[in-house]
Amino acid sequence: MKSAYIHIPFCDNICSYCDFCKIKYNKEWTAEYLNSLENEIKTFYKGEKIRTLYIGGGTPSMLSVDELNRLFEIVNLLNLSALEEFTIECNIESLTNEKLILFKKNNVNRLSIGIQTFNEKYLKMLNRSHAKEEVFEKINMAKMIGFENINVDLMYALPSSSLSELAVDLDNFLKLNVTHISCYSLMIEPHTKFYINKIKPIDEDLDYEMYKYIEKRLTNRDYIHYEISNYAKAGYESKHNLVYWNNDYYYGFGLSASGYLENYRYDNTRNFNKYISHNFVDNITKVTFEDKLKYELILGFRKIRGINKKEFKEKFNMSIYEVNNINDLLHKNMLKEDENYIYISEEWIYKSNEILVKLV
Numbered sequence: 001m002k003s004a005y006i007h008i009p010f011c012d013n014i015c016s017y018c019d020f021c022k023i024k025y026n027k028e029w030t031a032e033y034l035n036s037l038e039n040e041i042k043t044f045y046k047g048e049k050i051r052t053l054y055i056g057g058g059t060p061s062m063l064s065v066d067e068l069n070r071l072f073e074i075v076n077l078l079n080l081s082a083l084e085e086f087t088i089e090c091n092i093e094s095l096t097n098e099k100l101i102l103f104k105k106n107n108v109n110r111l112s113i114g115i116q117t118f119n120e121k122y123l124k125m126l127n128r129s130h131a132k133e134e135v136f137e138k139i140n141m142a143k144m145i146g147f148e149n150i151n152v153d154l155m156y157a158l159p160s161s162s163l164s165e166l167a168v169d170l171d172n173f174l175k176l177n178v179t180h181i182s183c184y185s186l187m188i189e190p191h192t193k194f195y196i197n198k199i200k201p202i203d204e205d206l207d208y209e210m211y212k213y214i215e216k217r218l219t220n221r222d223y224i225h226y227e228i229s230n231y232a233k234a235g236y237e238s239k240h241n242l243v244y245w246n247n248d249y250y251y252g253f254g255l256s257a258s259g260y261l262e263n264y265r266y267d268n269t270r271n272f273n274k275y276i277s278h279n280f281v282d283n284i285t286k287v288t289f290e291d292k293l294k295y296e297l298i299l300g301f302r303k304i305r306g307i308n309k310k311e312f313k314e315k316f317n318m319s320i321y322e323v324n325n326i327n328d329l330l331h332k333n334m335l336k337e338d339e340n341y342i343y344i345s346e347e348w349i350y351k352s353n354e355i356l357v358k359l360v
Contacts (some may be wrong), residue, residue, distance in 0.1 A: 003052040003243040007254030008060040032276045038074045049082040052240035061090035072106040085239040092130035116155040118172045151180035157207045179236035247296045294360045306343025325358045
């Protein structure tokens with residue numbers, strides 16, 4: 001059994017912070033792209049049952065109803081008989097009653113909605129155009145249609161932002177009463193509008209203060225902090241993202257998508273012309289024992305509960321205590337353990353990269 005990610009690169013506008021592979025929407029290009037996506041799946045998919053499926057972007061929800069119907073035709077090339085979780089990414093502006101009903105009809109059972117902030121000043125800075133009232137209206141509409149499992153994205157540490165502004169934002173996010181909240185500190189990446197315009201990140205101490213403030217507010221409202229950036233109500237942790245963090249196998253289909261299968265990792269081309277010419281894969285890397293171990297540590301320690309010691313032994317035929325520097329990090333209380341798991345100490349979660357460098 002496998003999981004699958006499908007990338008839809010089209011957007012109706014380009015956000016100031018976004019460094020994902022995206023293209024301004026064009027109807028003719030979209031038709032060509034979907035034809036190539038179908039060809040890629042027919043060429044490489046081996047027929048395994050798919051346990052989790054995630055359609056991301058870009059902005060999948062901005063496709064027209066006809067284009068979405070075409071996309072779901074392609075999705076049904078996959079064996080979905082054992083499907084547990086089917087997520088599609090949406091933005092508020094393109095989410096309509098008709099599209100939500102279409103998603104429901106095609107077995108989508110989880111929505112991931114990019115909100116980022118309710119603050120009008122920062123929405124304009126991010127090049128987003130939704131209004132607060134529209135967010136509540138669309139999410140209530142989704143709930144009425146039957147979507148229980150809804151994630152929303154919150155972005156903090158925006159340029160010149162304050163803790164009091166974050167507090168107001170969090171008030172609004174909590175009023176949405178959704179099952180999952182992903183919280184991302186703004187990263188100013190090369191090739192984004194923020195980078196080109198030389199926007200400076202906020203002070204690192206304030207970034208940390210915001211991180212801890214979010215953690216306190218959400219956990220006090222019964223959200224479980226189960227991964228560095230992710231919070232969920234009990235039972236609503238993202239099954240698909242846990243595939244990545246558990247270092248399990250998955251297909252990646254579409255422009256710029258990555259996949260991990262039994263003996264190799266691969267990355268698809270980011271060149272649109274190559275992709276629609278059916279030159280899908282840009283590079284393939286054979287996974288060595290050392291690579292697999294490295295990913296297990298880097299990804300596994302993103303989870304708040306950490307790495308299961310017994311499962312690690314079964315995967316690698318070695319004790320996790322044999323990993324370089326593990327015992328030293330335990331001795332220094334940078335890592336902690338219980339009967340079943342080794343995990344990063346709470347006070348080190350925000351600085352987890354310092355620990356991972358020592359391990360890999």
